Amino acid sequence: MRDTLQAIRELARLCWTTDRRKLVVALLLMLAEAAAAPVTALVLGSLTEAVSEAHASEVLQLGLLVSLLVIVGLTGNHFAHVLYFELGAQAFLSLDRELIDLSNGSAGIAHHENAEYSDRITVLHQELNRISSNSMVALWHSISLAIGVVCTTALLVDTNPWLLFLPFAVFPPVLLGRQAERIISSCRHRMAHHTRAAQHIIDLARGVSSAKELRVLGLRSMLQSRHAESWREITRGLWLAELRATVLRVAGQLIFAVAYIAGTLLVVRAAVQDEASVGDVVLVIVLAAQVNQQATTGVTLLREFQRLAETLADLRWIRALVGQRPSSCSTIEAPSRLIDGFRLRDVSFHYEGSDVPVLRDVNLHLPAGAMVGIVGENGAGKSTLVKLLCRFYAPSTGVIEVDGTDIHRLDVLEWHSAISVGFQDFSRFELTAGRTVGVGDLPRLDDRRAVEEALDRTRASDIVDQLPDGLGTRLGRSFSDGTELSGGQWQKMALGRTMMRRHPVLLILDEPTSALDAQAEYQLFRQYAESARTVAERAGAVTVLVSHRFSTVRMADLIIVLSGNTVAESGTHAALIAADGVYASLYRLQADQYD
DSSP: OHHHHHHHHHHHHHHHHHOHHHHHHHHHHHHHHHHHHHHHHHHHHHHHHHHHTTOHHHHHHHHHHHHHHHHHHHHHHHHHHHHHHHHHHHHHHHHHHHHHHHHHSSSOOGGGGOHHHHHHHHHHHHHHHHHHHHHHHHHHHHHHHHHHHHHHHHHHHHHOGGGGGTGGGGHHHHHHHHHHHHHHHHHHHHTHHHHHHHHHHHHHHHOHHHHHHHHHTTOHHHHHHHHHHHHHHHHHHHHHHHHHHHHHHHHHHHHHHHHHHHHHHHHHHHHHTTSSOHHHHHHHHHHHHHHHHHHHHHHHHHHHHHHHHHHHHHHHHHHHHHOSOOOSOOSBOOOSSOSSEEEEEEEEEOOTTOOSOSEEEEEEEEETTOEEEEEESTTSSHHHHHHHHHTSSOOSEEEEEETTEEGGGBOHHHHHHHEEEEOTTOOOOOSBHHHHHHGGGGGGTTOHHHHHHHHHHTTOHHHHHHSTTGGGOBBSSSSTTOBOOOHHHHHHHHHHHHTOSSSOSEEEEESTTTTSOHHHHHHHHHHHHHHHHHHHHHHOOEEEEEOSOGGGSTTSSEEEEEETTEEEEEEOHHHHHHHTSHHHHHHHHHHHHTO
């Protein structure tokens, strides 16, 4: 119950900070609507007595009052409904923005690889879309319900003190309803991985990139079968949970029904014995019906608030997991020019939940101004090393220094703004072509000249020339007027983003040309080598080239060979070939494939 009350307080606070004026007006309208129902019951009782005693003028006045109260009840709820739905949309939009910020506003990316995070974010995303309206309805109806219960109880006690116990019959359905909602909530979380599996299949079926393989491999029937299987699991789990929950809810309602019938019979008996009037009987019957409605509404509202509590608990869990957004609490600024470069001292790393090291005992010096090539077989730790240099993770042991300073003592936001990275799994920003590249340096987002220069450095200017509106062409299939690019073209646009920043102290290209052929990759790396030397002269920058093709990194000043999750060799191309070790063996193996 504490979590439920906390959820109500958080929701009320969210509404208050969103729009206080709408909140107050909606509250006043709900107060009027809530008071109208029990007062109507009281007036109906008096109206019944006036009719039985043939007081025509009093009947007319009371009839008009009943009509006025009905209008107040209907219109108050209607106009409050308009206000609190709009307020709810605004309030929960702020939670959507927070969710985006939590997911992408942290220094690291470890939470993205956490299975429980994936489950909770799936449920949370679904629930935020649903509760933006439902929880607002529950909040306002709970206010209306509270006022109605107070008025109804007062009128019941005034009629017969024994009827004071009738509202207490609400507790069994409320408590059993709470337990029922716990069962449903637990089931939703257990089924989250099945939901993600079903959604993944839908994404595959709708995706342009997967459409070709689905057809060639004849996977339609398999996908349909897997999707049906996932939903059978989801449906089976939810059905069993709903069945158990329904049994509890029905039991609670039966308990209340017994109390409801007993209370009504009590007043009817008093009327038969001339201890109560006909108006009292009508009043109690109407009020008992309202109490029944209040009990049903209370159970429904409690179920909604419990669901809200679960949702906000997931949100708090994600806040705790991700941590606060990095701030400029560090007094050490990121360097604008490198003097010594990077040093990795006894660096080892393993992912959370695993004791198997991805990197172990890595000792390296990446000299300022150097172009460094990193090669190795799949799984050797190349991309992990890139993530450590980017500060997406901290080493499990050891330290990474930049010009003698621990990289994790630098302001992380400044560090991210001081580097430029082209990732192997690049993003396809479906913006205009100019902005798809321009986001690589937000201050120059719409600087046409800067964008064109970045595209020239990645040999991608010809792509823009082929677009119908040049840099103003919207890319991607999410829009009806969007233009789709090939995989290689998307990758070149991503590389253009990497070249937008003028003077990065660290330029990383992690398998940046995987969608290009060997010749195109070689030519592009020659272009990078020229750019790297320019950047090195300006800022002492280190350029890191990660590639599985050995022939393209032979021009690097320093080549690092990763094998067995550690540094097997390092040196120039000529020195490594002369050493006739791992590098020479792999280099000859690849060279033979092109003969």
